[in-house]
Amino acid sequence: MTDPTYEFTRAVTRRPAASIVNGLRAEDIGTPDLARMEDAHAHYVATLKQTGAEVIELPALEAFPDSVFVEDTALCLPKGAVLMRPGAPSRMGEVAVMAPTLDALYDELRRIEGPGHIEGGDILVTGREILVGRSDRTDAEGVAELTRIVSDWGYSLREVFTPPGVLHFKTDCSLLDGETILSTKRLDASGCFEGYRVLHTAEGEEAAANSIRFNQFVLCPAGFPRTAEMLTNHGFEVVEINNSECAKLDGGMSCLSLRF
Numbered sequence: 195m196t197d198p199t200y201e202f203t204r205a206v207t208r209r210p211a212a213s214i215v216n217g218l219r220a221e222d223i224g225t226p227d228l229a230r231m232e233d234a235h236a237h238y239v240a241t242l243k244q245t246g247a248e249v250i251e252l253p254a255l256e257a258f259p260d261s262v263f264v265e266d267t268a269l270c271l272p273k274g275a276v277l278m279r280p281g282a283p284s285r286m287g288e289v290a291v292m293a294p295t296l297d298a299l300y301d302e303l304r305r306i307e308g309p310g311h312i313e314g315g316d317i318l319v320t321g322r323e324i325l326v327g328r329s330d331r332t333d334a335e336g337v338a339e340l341t342r343i344v345s346d347w348g349y350s351l352r353e354v355f356t357p358p359g360v361l362h363f364k365t366d367c368s369l370l371d372g373e374t375i376l377s378t379k380r381l382d383a384s385g386c387f388e389g390y391r392v393l394h395t396a397e398g399e400e401a402a403a404n405s406i407r408f409n410q411f412v413l414c415p416a417g418f419p420r421t422a423e424m425l426t427n428h429g430f431e432v433v434e435i436n437n438s439e440c441a442k443l444d445g446g447m448s449c450l451s452l453r454f
């Protein structure tokens with residue numbers, strides 16, 4: 195039997211655009227280098243493909259500097275997909291560009307109409323529920339509208355909270371299997387993962403929390419050796435991907451793909 199939370203046959207990615215230098219960021223820690231980002235992106239895509247999955251690689255979109263972070267545009271579930279309504283005004287237009295790709299792949303494609311906002315980076319789908327973190331990008335109205343849509347498909351959704359100052363809920367956590375979550379201690383301390391098996395990122399390695407389980411691999415940002423070793427010791431097959439350039443824009447492993 196397959197586990198739909200991490201066993202995927204497809205992913206959608208988008209190449210980074212030269213306009214990435216204008217991408218959103220909470221703090222300016224340097225201008226992202228396009229060539230370096232492209233190299234890391236190619237490694238990321240190759241790793242997804244290595245699992246046997248088909249990767250639909252979309253072209254760069256110069257008009258949308260953050261469009262490499264495709265995860266924020268949609269939620270992809272086995273029963274259907276939902277187009278998001280980003281809370282960042284500069285990212286709103288990315289959704290309409292993603293729509294035809296998902297429309298071709300899904301029988302059921304719904305959309306968040308508003309007035310609320312919600313971004314895919316705030317959504318963690320586990321084996322038992324959909325967790326959505328309210329954040330500066332995801333508000334109560336957005337969560338309520340998504341709740342109505344996914345309950346039609348039989349999913350239960352629980353609203354939780356992204357820690358203050360953290361971009362997205364999944365900046366601080368990721369799913370390792372249906373019942374196991376990799377989390378920072380600060381997010382786990384909120385109690386939102388009660389009942390799950392939780393593995394913590396190592397002290398000072400909080401940025402490793404934005405990883406993804408994709409089939410047999412856990413793709414982790416490179417440079418967090420103690421967290422990588424901990425995951426290996428728990429039996430996960432870790433692939434480290436350079437995230438230096440995406441990190442300048444608060445982006446990470448989950449942001450770079452839609453997986454289904």
Ligand code: GLY
Nearest residue numbers: 217218219260443
């Ligand atoms: N730079 C990614 C985002 O802010 O959405």
